[in-house]
Amino acid sequence: MQSTPSKVTQVYQAGASALSGVVAFYAYNVFRTWNEGVGFSWKEFTSASTVSLLFLVPLMGLVGGAGLGLAVYSSTVRPLRRWSRGCCYRCAYPLRSLPSRICPECGAEAKVPSVHSGLKRHLRALVLFPLMVILGWVLGSTSGELWILSDEMRFEQEVHEYLESGGTSGYARPRAWPNRLTSLVYVHGQGIHATE
Numbered sequence: 001m002q003s004t005p006s007k008v009t010q011v012y013q014a015g016a017s018a019l020s021g022v023v024a025f026y027a028y029n030v031f032r033t034w035n036e037g038v039g040f041s042w043k044e045f046t047s048a049s050t051v052s053l054l055f056l057v058p059l060m061g062l063v064g065g066a067g068l069g070l071a072v073y074s075s076t077v078r079p080l081r082r083w084s085r086g087c088c089y090r091c092a093y094p095l096r097s098l099p100s101r102i103c104p105e106c107g108a109e110a111k112v113p114s115v116h117s118g119l120k121r122h123l124r125a126l127v128l129f130p131l132m133v134i135l136g137w138v139l140g141s142t143s144g145e146l147w148i149l150s151d152e153m154r155f156e157q158e159v160h161e162y163l164e165s166g167g168t169s170g171y172a173r174p175r176a177w178p179n180r181l182t183s184l185v186y187v188h189g190q191g192i193h194a195t196e
């Protein structure tokens with residue numbers, strides 16, 4: 001089997017991006033509905049997305065640290081262990097009984113693995129990691145805001161229908177998931193607002 005560290009790294013980075021997107025979306029939703037504002041405001045957008053970034057930093061520190069640890073393992077312990085077993089250091093193909101100096105499986109030279117170049121290769125592959133986290137943060141915060149705004153628009157529509165059907169006292173319901181603890185409220189004469 002051919003070793004493909006770049007594919008593993010791609011999956012890892014895509015996973016980090018998706019995870020940071022989900023965390024940012026969730027944190028954004030919680031903090032954006034913390035106060036009683038309804039509708040878009042740059043002030044709310046900035047503060048809620050900043051809070052969601054503060055949530056991401058320790059989490060992504062852990063994920064990034066694990067990736068770094070994996071890169072160091074993949075370029076030091078693993079190839080040296082394979083080599084000491086008589087296998088190709090890159091793909092673990094058994095080379096002991098082969099006369100060739102080249103691994104028939106992946107084309108790597110049959111020699112003691114260079115830890116330095118292996119480490120450099122693995123770290124280079126991780127270079128996109130912070131970018132992917134930032135991308136997840138931007139997408140998570142933006143989609144969090146759009147999610148809240150679309151729920152508020154739905155609520156406006158519901159109020160409209162409520163009034164058309166002859167309702168007079170007022171109308172309220174919880175916000176959409178994951179903001180079920182806060183409510184949107186319509187009070188006759190006061191318009192729409194939100195409660196904590």
Ligand SMILES: [Zn+2]
Binds near residue numbers: 090091092093103105
């Ligand atoms: Zn090989």
